[in-house]
Amino acid sequence: MPRVFVQGSPADHYPRHAPEAGRGAVRRITEVGEEVLHKPCRDVTEFGPDLAALIDDMFLTMYVAEGAGLAANQVGVDLRLFVYDCPDDDGIRHVGHIINPVLESASAGRRLIDEGEGCLSVPGAVMAVPRPDRAVVRGQDKDGRPLVVEGTGYFARCLAHETDHTQGYIYLDRLAKRDKKDALRQMAARRDEVFARRAARAEELGGRGAGTLRSRGPAR
Structure with a gap:
């Protein structure tokens, strides 16, 4: 069984970080409360160098933030796309x-798994969220070609979580009011620690634009 799948297809070898990250610059990650995270994103209709450059930046930003996935609106761009580098349960x-x-x-009958879930736009918080144990996402690649990606376990959770982002939802929207307040308390307590770790990672990875990592203000 291959140990890596790239764009849904098996690969014999793959570097520690996706090659796109080497061309990218670090972008600021938006936080819960910012409008771009809470409204549906626009369809991508133009495929070309600008889109490819955005994907490069998103990969590097995701690695700096130690995430498994990142949607475009998490770097302030209201377009329907996301990047990922995520293991499944195997x-x-x-x-x-x-x-x-x-x-x-x-x-019908697909199993729901209630496990911890975090979000780079809710830094420091982890809450249990029920998600199906398998996910199938259809879309396109950066050249506009049709694409189908399937995942199980933790990767299925990632696919569902990131697709939610493109529709203007964050995982807090799936929580009861009390649990949402708990998540925001976690974020308030751990946010500075998370940003310090991201800054250190930006230096380690040599990312351009590391100064944009820190938010320009507290989450609303």
């Missing part, structure tokens, strides 16, 4: 990007 690594993602409806 330890198989999945790397790629998806443009205009559509998550297939969960089939």
Whole structure:
């Protein structure tokens, strides 16, 4: 069984970081309360160098923030796409990007897994969120070609979580009011620590634009 899947296809070898990151610059990650995170994103209709450059930046920003996935609106761009570098529950690594993602409806009887989930836009908070144990996402690659990516376990959670972002939802929207308040308390307590770690990672990875990591103000 291959240990890495790139854009949904098996790969014999793959570097520690996606090559896109080497061309990218670090962007500021938006936080809960900012408008761009809470409204549906626009369809991508133009495929070309600007889109490819955005994907490069998103990969590097995701690695700096130690995330498994990152949607465009998490770097302030209201377009429907996300990048990912995420293991499944069998330890198989999945790397790629998806443009205009559509998550297939969960089939009847599909098992829901209630496990911890975090978000780079809710820094420091982790809460249990029920998600299906399998996900299928259809979309396009950066050249506009059709793409289908399937995942199980933790990778399925990642695919669902990131597709939610493109529709203007964050995982807090799936929580009861009391749990949402708990998550925001966690964020308030750990946010500075998270930003310090991101800054250190930016230096380690040599990312351009490291000064943009810190938010320009507290989350609303």
